[in-house]
Amino acid sequence: MNSKIVKRIGLGVCLYAAFVFGVVTLYPDKPEDMDWKDREEYNKVQIAKLELGVSRQEILALLGSPDISEAKISDDQTVQVMFYRTQHKKSDGITTQNECTPLLFEGDKLVAWGDGAYQSYLEN
Template identity: 70%
Template sequence: MNSKVFKLILLGIGAYALFVFMVMSFYPDKPEDMDWQDREEYNKVQITKLKLGSTKQEVWAMLGSPDITEAKMESGTPIQVMFYRTQHVRADGLTTQDECTPLLFENDQLIAWGEGAYQSYLKS
Protein backbone atom coordinates (compact mmCIF):
# COMPACT_ATOMS: atom_id res chain seq x y z
CA MET A 1 0.00 0.00 0.00
CA ASN A 2 2.81 2.42 0.83
CA SER A 3 4.46 1.94 -2.54
CA LYS A 4 1.21 2.88 -4.32
CA VAL A 5 0.91 6.09 -2.28
CA PHE A 6 4.56 6.89 -2.90
CA LYS A 7 4.15 6.37 -6.67
CA LEU A 8 1.05 8.59 -6.73
CA ILE A 9 2.90 11.33 -4.87
CA LEU A 10 5.83 11.11 -7.29
CA LEU A 11 3.43 11.16 -10.24
CA GLY A 12 1.70 14.23 -8.82
CA ILE A 13 4.99 16.05 -8.29
CA GLY A 14 6.13 15.16 -11.80
CA ALA A 15 2.84 16.36 -13.33
CA TYR A 16 3.06 19.62 -11.37
CA ALA A 17 6.68 20.20 -12.47
CA LEU A 18 5.70 19.57 -16.10
CA PHE A 19 2.77 21.97 -15.78
CA VAL A 20 4.99 24.73 -14.32
CA PHE A 21 7.59 24.19 -17.04
CA MET A 22 4.96 24.41 -19.79
CA VAL A 23 3.42 27.59 -18.37
CA MET A 24 6.81 29.28 -18.02
CA SER A 25 7.84 28.22 -21.53
CA PHE A 26 4.71 29.16 -23.44
CA TYR A 27 3.45 32.14 -21.44
CA PRO A 28 6.42 34.45 -20.83
CA ASP A 29 5.90 37.65 -18.86
CA LYS A 30 5.24 40.68 -20.99
CA PRO A 31 6.04 44.09 -19.52
CA GLU A 32 2.58 45.36 -20.47
CA ASP A 33 0.91 42.70 -18.30
CA MET A 34 2.93 43.42 -15.13
CA ASP A 35 1.90 45.59 -12.20
CA TRP A 36 4.09 48.63 -11.60
CA GLN A 37 6.29 47.01 -8.91
CA ASP A 38 7.09 43.99 -11.09
CA ARG A 39 7.62 46.24 -14.10
CA GLU A 40 10.16 48.37 -12.18
CA GLU A 41 12.19 45.31 -11.21
CA TYR A 42 11.90 43.84 -14.71
CA ASN A 43 13.07 47.12 -16.28
CA LYS A 44 16.06 47.36 -13.92
CA VAL A 45 17.20 43.86 -14.84
CA GLN A 46 16.66 44.32 -18.58
CA ILE A 47 18.41 47.71 -18.69
CA THR A 48 21.56 46.08 -17.29
CA LYS A 49 21.51 43.79 -20.35
CA LEU A 50 21.40 46.63 -22.90
CA LYS A 51 24.20 47.13 -25.38
CA LEU A 52 25.16 50.39 -27.04
CA GLY A 53 24.15 50.32 -30.69
CA SER A 54 20.98 48.31 -30.06
CA THR A 55 18.12 49.41 -32.25
CA LYS A 56 14.97 50.99 -30.89
CA GLN A 57 13.03 47.91 -32.03
CA GLU A 58 15.37 45.60 -30.08
CA VAL A 59 14.88 47.68 -26.95
CA TRP A 60 11.10 47.70 -27.45
CA ALA A 61 11.16 43.91 -27.81
CA MET A 62 13.06 43.64 -24.53
CA LEU A 63 11.34 46.33 -22.44
CA GLY A 64 8.02 46.99 -24.12
CA SER A 65 6.77 50.48 -24.83
CA PRO A 66 8.27 53.32 -22.80
CA ASP A 67 6.45 55.06 -19.97
CA ILE A 68 7.43 58.53 -21.26
CA THR A 69 9.14 59.62 -24.47
CA GLU A 70 10.62 62.82 -25.89
CA ALA A 71 12.16 63.55 -29.28
CA LYS A 72 13.76 66.34 -31.28
CA MET A 73 15.74 66.96 -34.45
CA GLU A 74 19.34 68.08 -33.97
CA SER A 75 21.10 69.16 -37.18
CA GLY A 76 18.82 66.88 -39.20
CA THR A 77 19.43 63.89 -36.91
CA PRO A 78 16.48 62.47 -34.97
CA ILE A 79 17.19 62.13 -31.26
CA GLN A 80 14.74 60.37 -28.95
CA VAL A 81 14.69 59.72 -25.23
CA MET A 82 12.56 56.87 -23.91
CA PHE A 83 11.93 56.70 -20.17
CA TYR A 84 11.37 53.36 -18.42
CA ARG A 85 10.16 53.26 -14.82
CA THR A 86 12.84 51.85 -12.52
CA GLN A 87 12.35 53.42 -9.08
CA HIS A 88 9.36 54.40 -6.96
CA VAL A 89 9.47 57.96 -5.63
CA ARG A 90 5.95 58.83 -4.49
CA ALA A 91 2.59 57.11 -4.39
CA ASP A 92 0.57 59.48 -6.58
CA GLY A 93 -0.57 57.05 -9.29
CA LEU A 94 1.59 58.76 -11.94
CA THR A 95 4.88 57.82 -13.52
CA THR A 96 7.22 60.81 -13.65
CA GLN A 97 10.67 61.27 -15.16
CA ASP A 98 12.37 61.14 -11.77
CA GLU A 99 11.02 57.58 -11.37
CA CYS A 100 12.47 56.47 -14.72
CA THR A 101 15.78 55.64 -16.39
CA PRO A 102 16.21 57.53 -19.68
CA LEU A 103 17.50 55.75 -22.80
CA LEU A 104 18.93 58.03 -25.52
CA PHE A 105 18.60 57.07 -29.18
CA GLU A 106 20.16 58.74 -32.20
CA ASN A 107 19.02 57.56 -35.64
CA ASP A 108 17.07 54.78 -33.84
CA GLN A 109 20.23 53.38 -32.21
CA LEU A 110 20.91 53.35 -28.49
CA ILE A 111 23.81 55.71 -27.75
CA ALA A 112 23.52 56.16 -23.95
CA TRP A 113 21.29 55.68 -20.91
CA GLY A 114 21.02 57.11 -17.43
CA GLU A 115 20.65 60.62 -16.04
CA GLY A 116 23.85 61.84 -17.72
CA ALA A 117 22.45 60.82 -21.11
CA TYR A 118 19.30 62.86 -20.48
CA GLN A 119 21.29 65.90 -19.36
CA SER A 120 23.35 65.76 -22.58
CA TYR A 121 20.10 65.54 -24.55
CA LEU A 122 18.78 68.66 -22.82
CA LYS A 123 22.01 70.61 -23.52
CA SER A 124 22.17 69.76 -27.23
Protein backbone atom coordinates in the same frame (compact mmCIF):
# COMPACT_ATOMS: atom_id res chain seq x y z
CA MET B 1 -1.53 1.90 1.16
CA ASN B 2 -2.94 0.33 -1.92
CA SER B 3 -0.45 0.34 -4.84
CA LYS B 4 -3.19 1.60 -7.16
CA ILE B 5 -3.63 4.75 -5.04
CA VAL B 6 0.12 5.33 -4.88
CA LYS B 7 0.36 5.06 -8.69
CA ARG B 8 -2.48 7.57 -9.14
CA ILE B 9 -0.92 10.02 -6.70
CA GLY B 10 2.44 9.62 -8.47
CA LEU B 11 0.80 10.17 -11.86
CA GLY B 12 -0.97 13.28 -10.53
CA VAL B 13 2.29 14.72 -9.18
CA CYS B 14 4.05 14.03 -12.49
CA LEU B 15 1.28 15.67 -14.52
CA TYR B 16 1.28 18.68 -12.21
CA ALA B 17 5.07 19.00 -12.50
CA ALA B 18 4.85 18.78 -16.31
CA PHE B 19 2.13 21.47 -16.34
CA VAL B 20 4.17 23.82 -14.15
CA PHE B 21 7.30 23.24 -16.23
CA GLY B 22 5.35 23.97 -19.43
CA VAL B 23 3.89 27.20 -18.10
CA VAL B 24 7.22 28.46 -16.77
CA THR B 25 9.18 27.69 -19.94
CA LEU B 26 6.59 28.32 -22.65
CA TYR B 27 4.76 31.36 -21.27
CA PRO B 28 7.28 34.22 -21.28
CA ASP B 29 6.99 37.13 -18.86
CA LYS B 30 6.38 40.36 -20.71
CA PRO B 31 7.11 43.71 -19.06
CA GLU B 32 3.57 44.89 -19.85
CA ASP B 33 2.12 42.02 -17.80
CA MET B 34 4.18 42.72 -14.67
CA ASP B 35 2.99 44.75 -11.71
CA TRP B 36 4.83 48.05 -11.24
CA LYS B 37 7.26 46.77 -8.58
CA ASP B 38 8.33 43.78 -10.67
CA ARG B 39 8.59 45.88 -13.82
CA GLU B 40 10.70 48.48 -12.03
CA GLU B 41 13.16 45.81 -10.88
CA TYR B 42 13.12 44.13 -14.31
CA ASN B 43 13.88 47.47 -16.00
CA LYS B 44 16.82 48.14 -13.64
CA VAL B 45 18.35 44.74 -14.33
CA GLN B 46 17.89 44.93 -18.11
CA ILE B 47 19.15 48.53 -18.40
CA ALA B 48 22.28 47.56 -16.47
CA LYS B 49 23.02 44.98 -19.20
CA LEU B 50 22.59 47.38 -22.15
CA GLU B 51 25.31 48.14 -24.68
CA LEU B 52 25.65 51.23 -26.83
CA GLY B 53 24.52 50.84 -30.41
CA VAL B 54 21.52 48.63 -29.65
CA SER B 55 18.56 49.45 -31.90
CA ARG B 56 15.38 51.08 -30.66
CA GLN B 57 13.39 48.01 -31.77
CA GLU B 58 15.58 45.73 -29.67
CA ILE B 59 14.96 47.94 -26.62
CA LEU B 60 11.22 47.90 -27.27
CA ALA B 61 11.29 44.10 -27.53
CA LEU B 62 13.29 43.83 -24.30
CA LEU B 63 11.63 46.48 -22.13
CA GLY B 64 8.26 47.01 -23.79
CA SER B 65 6.71 50.42 -24.29
CA PRO B 66 8.37 53.29 -22.47
CA ASP B 67 6.60 55.00 -19.58
CA ILE B 68 7.39 58.44 -21.05
CA SER B 69 8.85 59.38 -24.43
CA GLU B 70 10.12 62.59 -26.07
CA ALA B 71 11.54 63.20 -29.53
CA LYS B 72 12.83 65.96 -31.76
CA ILE B 73 14.81 66.50 -34.94
CA SER B 74 18.28 67.94 -34.42
CA ASP B 75 20.76 68.46 -37.27
CA ASP B 76 18.50 66.49 -39.65
CA GLN B 77 18.59 63.48 -37.30
CA THR B 78 15.83 62.13 -35.11
CA VAL B 79 16.71 62.23 -31.42
CA GLN B 80 14.45 60.36 -29.01
CA VAL B 81 14.46 59.82 -25.27
CA MET B 82 12.50 56.92 -23.83
CA PHE B 83 12.00 56.83 -20.07
CA TYR B 84 11.63 53.52 -18.22
CA ARG B 85 10.56 53.44 -14.60
CA THR B 86 13.39 52.22 -12.35
CA GLN B 87 12.87 53.84 -8.94
CA HIS B 88 9.81 54.53 -6.84
CA LYS B 89 9.50 58.04 -5.40
CA LYS B 90 5.86 58.77 -4.59
CA SER B 91 2.75 56.58 -4.41
CA ASP B 92 0.45 58.75 -6.47
CA GLY B 93 -0.29 56.42 -9.40
CA ILE B 94 1.62 58.66 -11.81
CA THR B 95 5.04 57.84 -13.26
CA THR B 96 7.26 60.91 -13.48
CA GLN B 97 10.64 61.48 -15.12
CA ASN B 98 12.45 61.47 -11.76
CA GLU B 99 11.26 57.88 -11.27
CA CYS B 100 12.68 56.77 -14.62
CA THR B 101 15.98 56.11 -16.37
CA PRO B 102 16.20 57.90 -19.74
CA LEU B 103 17.54 56.10 -22.81
CA LEU B 104 18.78 58.39 -25.60
CA PHE B 105 18.57 57.33 -29.25
CA GLU B 106 20.06 59.15 -32.21
CA GLY B 107 18.60 57.81 -35.39
CA ASP B 108 17.67 54.30 -34.35
CA LYS B 109 20.69 53.54 -32.13
CA LEU B 110 21.12 53.81 -28.37
CA VAL B 111 23.85 56.39 -27.69
CA ALA B 112 23.47 57.02 -23.93
CA TRP B 113 21.34 56.36 -20.86
CA GLY B 114 21.00 57.92 -17.42
CA ASP B 115 20.54 61.52 -16.30
CA GLY B 116 23.41 62.73 -18.49
CA ALA B 117 21.61 61.35 -21.53
CA TYR B 118 18.56 63.51 -20.88
CA GLN B 119 20.72 66.59 -20.30
CA SER B 120 22.42 65.91 -23.63
CA TYR B 121 19.00 65.67 -25.28
CA LEU B 122 17.95 69.01 -23.79
CA GLU B 123 21.15 70.74 -24.96
CA ASN B 124 20.85 69.60 -28.61
